[in-house]
Amino acid sequence: MTPLSQLLPGQFGKLASLNPERGVDQRLMALGLLPGMVLKLIRKAPLGDPLAIEFCGQVVSLRLAEAENLIVDVSADCPIQRPRQP
Amino acid sequence: MSTPDAGLLVALVGNPNTGKSTLFNALTGLRQRVGNYPGVTVSRKSGTCDLGDGQKVELVDLPGLYSLAAASPDEQVVIDALSGNIAGDRRPDAVVLVVDATNLLRNLFLASQVAELGLPVVLVLNQADVAQEQGLRIDTALLSRRLGGVPVVLTSAWKGEGIPEVRRGLADALSRRTPLKRVVWPADIAGALADVAQAAAADTGKTVSSADAQRLLFDTNVSTAERLGWTLERREKPLRAARDRVRNSGYNPMAAEPLVHYAQLRVALDGVVSEGLGKAGRTAAVDRLLLHRVLGPVLFMGIMLGFFASVFWLAKFPMDWIQLGVDWTKGVVAPSLEPYPMLQSLVADGILGGVGAFLVFLPQILILFLFIGILEDSGYMARAAFIMDRLFSWCGLNGKSFVPMLSGFACAIPSLLSTRTIEDPKARLATAFVVPFMSCSARFPIYALMCAAFIGPLYGPGWESLVMVGMHCVGLVFAVPTAFVLTRLVLKVKPQPFVLELPRYQMPKPRDVVWRMWQNAAEFVSKAGTVIFAITIVVWALSYFPRDASVAERIRAAHPTESAEKVKARAQAAYVEQSYMGRFGKAIQPVFDPLGFDWKITVGVLASFPAREVIVSTLGVTYSVGEGAEADSQDLRKAMQDAKWPEGPRAGTPIFSLAAVLALMVFFALCSQCGPTIATLAQETGGWKWAAGSFVTMTTLAWVVSMAVYQVIIRLT
Numbered sequence A: 001m002t003p004l005s006q007l008l009p010g011q012f013g014k015l016a017s018l019n020p021e022r023g024v025d026q027r028l029m030a031l032g033l034l035p036g037m038v039l040k041l042i043r044k045a046p047l048g049d050p051l052a053i054e055f056c057g058q059v060v061s062l063r064l065a066e067a068e069n070l071i072v073d074v075s076a077d078c079p080i081q082r083p084r085q086p
Numbered sequence B: 001m002s003t004p005d006a007g008l009l010v011a012l013v014g015n016p017n018t019g020k021s022t023l024f025n026a027l028t029g030l031r032q033r034v035g036n037y038p039g040v041t042v043s044r045k046s047g048t049c050d051l052g053d054g055q056k057v058e059l060v061d062l063p064g065l066y067s068l069a070a071a072s073p074d075e076q077v078v079i080d081a082l083s084g085n086i087a088g089d090r091r092p093d094a095v096v097l098v099v100d101a102t103n104l105l106r107n108l109f110l111a112s113q114v115a116e117l118g119l120p121v122v123l124v125l126n127q128a129d130v131a132q133e134q135g136l137r138i139d140t141a142l143l144s145r146r147l148g149g150v151p152v153v154l155t156s157a158w159k160g161e162g163i164p165e166v167r168r169g170l171a172d173a174l175s176r177r178t179p180l181k182r183v184v185w186p187a188d189i190a191g192a193l194a195d196v197a198q199a200a201a202a203d204t205g206k207t208v209s210s211a212d213a214q215r216l217l218f219d220t221n222v223s224t225a226e227r228l229g230w231t232l233e234r235r236e237k238p239l240r241a242a243r244d245r246v247r248n249s250g251y252n253p254m255a256a257e258p259l260v261h262y263a264q265l266r267v268a269l270d271g272v273v274s275e276g277l278g279k280a281g282r283t284a285a286v287d288r289l290l291l292h293r294v295l296g297p298v299l300f301m302g303i304m305l306g307f308f309a310s311v312f313w314l315a316k317f318p319m320d321w322i323q324l325g326v327d328w329t330k331g332v333v334a335p336s337l338e339p340y341p342m343l344q345s346l347v348a349d350g351i352l353g354g355v356g357a358f359l360v361f362l363p364q365i366l367i368l369f370l371f372i373g374i375l376e377d378s379g380y381m382a383r384a385a386f387i388m389d390r391l392f393s394w395c396g397l398n399g400k401s402f403v404p405m406l407s408g409f410a411c412a413i414p415s416l417l418s419t420r421t422i423e424d425p426k427a428r429l430a431t432a433f434v435v436p437f438m439s440c441s442a443r444f445p446i447y448a449l450m451c452a453a454f455i456g457p458l459y460g461p462g463w464e465s466l467v468m469v470g471m472h473c474v475g476l477v478f479a480v481p482t483a484f485v486l487t488r489l490v491l492k493v494k495p496q497p498f499v500l501e502l503p504r505y506q507m508p509k510p511r512d513v514v515w516r517m518w519q520n521a522a523e524f525v526s527k528a529g530t531v532i533f534a535i536t537i538v539v540w541a542l543s544y545f546p547r548d549a550s551v552a553e554r555i556r557a558a559h560p561t562e563s564a565e566k567v568k569a570r571a572q573a574a575y576v577e578q579s580y581m582g583r584f585g586k587a588i589q590p591v592f593d594p595l596g597f598d599w600k601i602t603v604g605v606l607a608s609f610p611a612r613e614v615i616v617s618t619l620g621v622t623y624s625v626g627e628g629a630e631a632d633s634q635d636l637r638k639a640m641q642d643a644k645w646p647e648g649p650r651a652g653t654p655i656f657s658l659a660a661v662l663a664l665m666v667f668f669a670l671c672s673q674c675g676p677t678i679a680t681l682a683q684e685t686g687g688w689k690w691a692a693g694s695f696v697t698m699t700t701l702a703w704v705v706s707m708a709v710y711q712v713i714i715r716l717t
Helices: A023-030 B020-028 B073-082 B104-115 B128-133 B140-146 B163-176 B187-204 B210-218 B223-228 B232-248 B256-269 B283-290 B295-336 B341-359 B362-378 B380-393 B399-407 B412-421 B425-437 B441-459 B461-490 B510-544 B549-558 B564-578 B580-595 B599-607 B614-622 B634-642 B658-670 B675-685 B688-716
Strands: A012-017 A038-044 A051-055 A058-062 A071-073 B008-014 B045-050 B056-061 B094-100 B121-126 B136-138 B152-154 B273-275
Touching: A023 A058, A023 B256, A058 B380, B008 B020, B008 B073, B008 B104, B008 B163, B020 B045, B020 B056, B020 B094, B020 B121, B020 B163, B020 B510, B045 B163, B073 B223, B094 B104, B094 B163, B104 B121, B104 B256, B121 B128, B121 B140, B121 B163, B128 B136, B140 B152, B140 B256, B152 B163, B187 B210, B187 B223, B187 B232, B210 B223, B210 B232, B210 B256, B283 B295, B283 B380, B295 B341, B295 B362, B295 B380, B295 B399, B341 B510, B362 B380, B362 B399, B362 B412, B362 B510, B380 B399, B399 B412, B399 B425, B412 B425, B412 B675, B425 B461, B425 B675, B425 B688, B441 B461, B441 B614, B441 B634, B441 B658, B461 B658, B461 B688, B510 B580, B510 B599, B510 B614, B549 B564, B564 B580, B564 B614, B580 B599, B580 B658, B580 B688, B599 B614, B599 B658, B614 B634, B658 B688, B675 B688
Parallel strands: B008 B056, B008 B094, B094 B121, B121 B152
Antiparallel strands: A012 A038, A012 A071, A038 A051, A051 A058, B045 B056, B136 B273
């Protein structure tokens, strides 16, 4: 179990838990980022923050501080569900 | 803008970046703003849409959004509009739901929420051409059946394909009145929703729709409760009980809505989309370059420098032509009015001066909006925000503040309009507040005059350009701490999370970009233009009256040997000195005395409050070198270099000492001297409170910093 903020660029993870009380997580859930969803950290911005993550066939940017509470499982099978590049 | 009340009203709803606005343009024939940057549409835009069978409906383009959870003002507008809670607006008779055909699942979440309102729906799968390129095949008949039989149409609004089908679909939806299939809530959530609806209805005596109940139960935002008048004391207990019921059934109440919707949408979409062979999009490859760790910022700087340089230099030529045109008109009109000096002055200095003063900004505004439009529609704007966010987040702004702040160096007015692209109300307000600090092009003439007259001759061209650059940074240096103080201490608004979609790159549609540029320019002319015009006339009158003929005669008698032209200039200076403006300037000169300004500069400063570029021509008048003084005017430079304090402790020393020169430039760098900016700020922040705050903050800051500069340097030199 790793915070999303510690993923390396190019690394996949399966979302294990988020905090539905937080505004950021509510936004992400509306975009389809729900527990069990596979996501990929595409890259960090040149200054290291924010991050660009890919899930559900879309690329979304969020701040490092906001990504700390998103816990992902990097050991889980993250195969086939690999999102299509838009 | 609106059709007769009897007509039908249809709302256009969809996620950002779905081509919704392009579709709106295609359906109504009304060209309007199209964005590729999430959340562009903020104001209500509507037009008449022909359904093809002679029937006409009013189509309203609602802000793009991802969810009905009312977290931002945009989302609130959509909920209110769809439930008929906007004053003066009816509840729509149907909804056109625009979704991105390449990402049905995420887009249908909003559709599924809208379904809860029970309105007839036509589902438009836009960007079908891109989906086809990617090898996606969509079974629209199957999708229609799964969603309760609503019309489903494939379109490519960019290419203009599928538009007649949307019209037919809409006519069909209006006649059959088929709503989108609603989500089936698990028993306990359904029960909790019913409990909430019942409690709210009992407490408020109002009808509470199922959509209202969902917002009450699922959202942390209290806007629905406030609209219903359901007070905190009354709602707290029933809401907690209902949320506990949801929690006990195994759902977090804050996550239940997306979980249930998405789970059921996955089932509904099963077998609808089949993936064939297709080309992968180029977006990922382009991003590898444009968001590269090293190349990304380099290219970003290049693009922004190019953007900024073009605004500045491309606009220079049309601005010169406008100036020439205004001067030419003056030259033609003024002589014919020679017998009526007051009318002549009113027309030449008041009216033509006023028209010229705002027309001259038009080229910059057009070019600025053309570039912003291209940046937005191409998808690069979101990347710019991504790259810049880190530099701005610490002081409460965000990456999207960058473009308005950069364009502020050309002109604050279009920059203020472009803060609309920032969804977070707090960051938006803070950005709008700091934009007027940026050293706009109207500050250039006074810097140029002072540098050329004093810094250059005394210290050489090296210092001259250094001071020039330094002056352009003064505003920025003070703007950032101002933003910090404002967002940390003054604004109590909760900041919005900075969750930003990086959309697919797309070729901007020239028609849309040009139309948007035109719309913005028209708005500027109608709103700011009238303000500038009115202010110019008022300032003209204050510096023209009273006008007693004896003043000119006295000057003529006192200087019998001088040329007629010189006498005329002296007379004009004498008139200004005894005008209302002159008297006022002399009266409050003591206020500006600690800054090293004499009464002539004070008059210039006062006359410049409506429009700061007026300072150069006002100094031309008060230093009696005649009107029409330019920054490169030799006479004016000479007159200023020779000016000495006539009396007081500084008698005999030059008025324009290094300290006074720097203080004057710093004052103009920081002071709020632009009527149209204040007017636009009031319009964009929804009231005069922030406009007044900006005026007071900037003007006070200008006085304090300028005073400090004068007092320190005068002691050092």
